Each structure stands twice: as structure tokens, then as C-alpha cells.
Amino acid sequence: MERKGIKIVKGNVEEIIEKLNKALSDEWLAYYQYWIGAKVVKGKFREEVANELSQHAGEELKHAEMLVDRIIQLGGTPVLKPEDWYKLTNCGYDAPTDPDVIPILKQNIKGEQCAIEVYQGLSEYLKDKDPISYYMVLEILKDEIEHEDDLINILEDIS
Ligand code: FE
């Protein structure tokens, strides 16, 4: 049956789904970068940093869930293969090969700054096209700004 919820979208639905899938790929990579970072991190304030990284990992996973649900609601197929995360990602993945707290924090700050740019761009793109995705992206953007702020504050406390 035709879905009114999809019909009201003014933009190109396929293009919106494609952009949401790119963001979904970013979220999975961000999730893993935080999750594994929390496991391997060493040095000053290790426990405090690990707790913050774990908390952020959980929030990135929540973003992935929001994006997947919206993609499916729009009649799209979410990324099904992890290998496609690398093909679709906007922000990439920074492996925490140096487990010291400082480089780990810096890598994740860089990731958040990229995410902020991506979601800011996405919000502008969606604004007059799809109010539901627009609203969702603003919620995610709010979290990413909080993440950046949290990490910079910890980095400044340590330095
Ligand atoms: Fe996120």
C-alpha cells in the first residue's frame, strides 16, 4: 500500500536514503573507534577517559539505530555489509594504535568535528525536503556537539 509518510517527502527519497546510509556507516565506525578505544586506552585519568569513551560509544550506537529506523521507514535498505562502511563513510576511521589518552582523545575530537560538519550539512540539505529526517539529524548534531565539548574539556583538564 502507498505510504503517505513517504509521499510527503519533498526531496528525492533515494538521495536522502543514500545520505542517511553514509551517516550510518560513519556511526558504526565511530561506535567501534570509541568502543575499542575505551578498551585499550592507557595513561593519566585512564578510567575517567575510558568511561567517557564507553558512554559515547553507546550514543553512537543509538545514532546508528535512529538512522536505520528512518532508512527503513523511507523504504530504503540500510547498509548490510560492514565492508561498505569504508566505501560510504564521510569521516573514516582512526585506529587507536597509540593507546595513550592524549592521542586517543585527539583522534576522537577530530572524528566529532567531522561529524558536526556532516550533520550540519545534512541538516541544511534536509531542511525543506524531509522534516522528520531533519529533526532526527538535529538531535544527532546536538549529541555530537556535546561529545566534542566533553572530549575537549577532558583534554584540557589533563593537559
Ligand atoms: Fe554519532
Ligand code: FE
Ligand atoms: Fe559523537
Ligand code: MG
Ligand atoms: Mg559525554
